[in-house]
Amino acid sequence: MPPKTAPNPAPTATPPATGAARVVKKRRPEQRQLILDEAAHLFKERGFGSSSMRDLGARVGLDAASMYNHIKSxxxxxxxxxxxxxxxxxxxxxxxxxxxxxxxxxxxxxxxxxxxxxxxxxxxxxxxxxxxxxxxxxxxxxxxxxxxxxxxxxxxxxxxxxxxxxxxxxxxxxxxxxxxxxxxxxxxxxxxxxxxxxxxxxxxxxxxxxxxxxxxxx
Amino acid sequence: MPPKTAPNPAPTATPPATGAARVVKKRRPEQRQLILDEAAHLFKERGFGSSSMRDLGARVGLDAASMYNHIKSxxxxxxxxxxxxxxxxxxxxxxxxxxxxxxxxxxxxxxxxxxxxxxxxxxxxxxxxxxxxxxxxxxxxxxxxxxxxxxxxxxxxxxxxxxxxxxxxxxxxxxxxxxxxxxxxxxxxxxxxxxxxxxxxxxxxxxxxxxxxxxxxx
DNA sequence: AATAAACACAAACAAATGTTTGTTTAGATT
DNA sequence: AATCTAAACAAACATTTGTTTGTGTTTATT
The missing domain is CATH 1.10.357.10 (Tetracycline Repressor, domain 2)
Incomplete structure (x- = not known):
């Protein structure tokens, strides 16, 4: 079920904010472990069912969708x-x-x-x-x-x-x-x-x- | 925000199934306690966050909406x-x-x-x-x-x-x-x-x- | 410099969520 | 018998859910 409308019409040519508070992350296979660690703390605090992927993303510093590059579900x-x-x-x-x-x-x-x-x-x-x-x-x-x-x-x-x-x-x-x-x-x-x-x-x-x-x- | 369309145009004049497996419940102030008891078991089994009101309703034998006659939330x-x-x-x-x-x-x-x-x-x-x-x-x-x-x-x-x-x-x-x-x-x-x-x-x-x-x- | 792969995000998705509304039914009260 | 009220349901609601898609960007490799 693909989106029917064009989803990303070039966001005003933003050069993804390398300025300001841009952390110097390079290649990061550690992101997966970060997600798992942060998830452990979140799940402990709120319980699995009450924890959303968006909550988790916020802690990791990543969009919910982005985490699916590192984990399956x-x-x-x-x-x-x-x-x-x-x-x-x-x-x-x-x-x-x-x-x-x-x-x-x-x-x-x-x-x-x-x-x-x-x-x-x-x-x-x-x-x-x-x-x-x-x-x-x-x-x-x-x-x-x-x-x-x-x-x-x-x-x-x-x-x-x-x-x-x-x-x-x-x-x-x-x-x-x-x-x-x-x-x-x-x-x-x-x-x-x-x-x-x-x-x-x-x-x-x-x-x-x-x-x-x-x-x-x- | 009331519903814009007529929600209940008389369901084919069903005399709410007093036949078949109709339990003889009369007035029931015990329904509230039933809900609480069943909720305790459900929440214990699945956790609060993973338990839905519809799950609970199914156990109690009530529509999710109906439970709001007995509990606030x-x-x-x-x-x-x-x-x-x-x-x-x-x-x-x-x-x-x-x-x-x-x-x-x-x-x-x-x-x-x-x-x-x-x-x-x-x-x-x-x-x-x-x-x-x-x-x-x-x-x-x-x-x-x-x-x-x-x-x-x-x-x-x-x-x-x-x-x-x-x-x-x-x-x-x-x-x-x-x-x-x-x-x-x-x-x-x-x-x-x-x-x-x-x-x-x-x-x-x-x-x-x-x-x-x-x-x-x- | 060109290419390919890894990765981030915006937008959207269907499904599920808690809850409200309007109406109908059943029992109690008069 | 007429009236009232508690309670059940269907339908809809606004959000939130997990996840996918498409696109753009970054990084490593050549």
Missing amino acids: KDEILEIICFQVSDTYIAQLTEVEQMEANYLEKITELLRRHVRLMTKDGAAVSVANNEWKALTEPRLTEFKQARKRYEKGFAALIEQGIAAGELQAVNVSVALFTLLSAVRWVELWYRPGRNLSAAELENDLLTMLLDGLKKPTA | KDEILEIICFQVSDTYIAQLTEVEQMEANYLEKITELLRRHVRLMTKDGAAVSVANNEWKALTEPRLTEFKQARKRYEKGFAALIEQGIAAGELQAVNVSVALFTLLSAVRWVELWYRPGRNLSAAELENDLLTMLLDGLKKPTA
Whole structure:
């Protein structure tokens, strides 16, 4: 459905404003990443459904239409953000699973990396955690599977930790979700440059959570 | 801006389908509550921004336009849901603050009611927790203040508990957010009728969290 | 200097959005 | 039976939505 009327009859021969506030951008394959970064923050703030491509364009400093030179669709942006996060989580799980350590140590390390990703990439993690429901269908199922895989792997560590006598015999699901959930305030509340450093936070949080898991008598 | 053309030239004299699947609804002031309930579930599932009034109407079994006989706007629906939840939370805090009990007991009771509201009114709580950012301006600020009031009150209990020697000397903010956050998986994962009852869940969760807070030597 | 590719924008698009209007129906009240 | 009112709907509304098209400009390559 092409436009019926001539769309651009030469805008008064404007030599695209190289004067004034013209940023010196040259070739910019980084524009794509800028769009993704800005989208993560926008989607976190306003939610995917309440964020328009024009809003996003305004933040990036680009016309909405121009962004389609760098990305395929609004949906694709969400996909990239969500799967970049879930891929990282899965990778961390796999690494920790193969560590030489006891289960309490593995759980500690996995939680540590989990929190670290939040303090480093808070916006993206937030979007992956809260906006994934807006994914469209082939990817929606894939994402759910990835999350399930992570939860299963994490649960297995807890289960084995209990079997090995390293942890209290709590309900595995309750423990799993409590840990994963407890850690999520970081993504919502943490701002770098508060009087709480990322390292302090990490330690305080882990201490608090694992004191509830650790066997008091061992 | 009234319609310029005659909008409804008598639809072939249809006596509004009292036959077939006509529910026996009489006067219905309950329609408003139905709309609010259905909205809570829809907003939880799809997010406020991705939920349309037509979607909502379909669930309620009403034309989108018809709902405006019961509610003022889409925004108002969100407001009602959010403040109904925050009002309840504030009320619970006030009640617990005035209890005759030590701080650990107060914290336990507050958390217990907190969780109970989630298992009872999961959808509304979820919306209040995740979609409040979509509130429009006079109410947005009010909501933030209510949340702050709740957090401050909760933090005070923790602080006093520490001062009284009932709790470990953890960072108050970390403890507060960890507790509030840990509890939130209930709203996301809990479904009544799983093999985990609401009462079991409540106890397991509290045990796990407060074992990390309780002084090991006292 | 010429060419080709990457990229930005204006204009337009169809579809979807929240909401209003006018009218009709059904139940309650008199 | 006549009247009133709450509530349902169809149609339309003005905007906003995501996206496409066409054109011009910029940059890198030759």
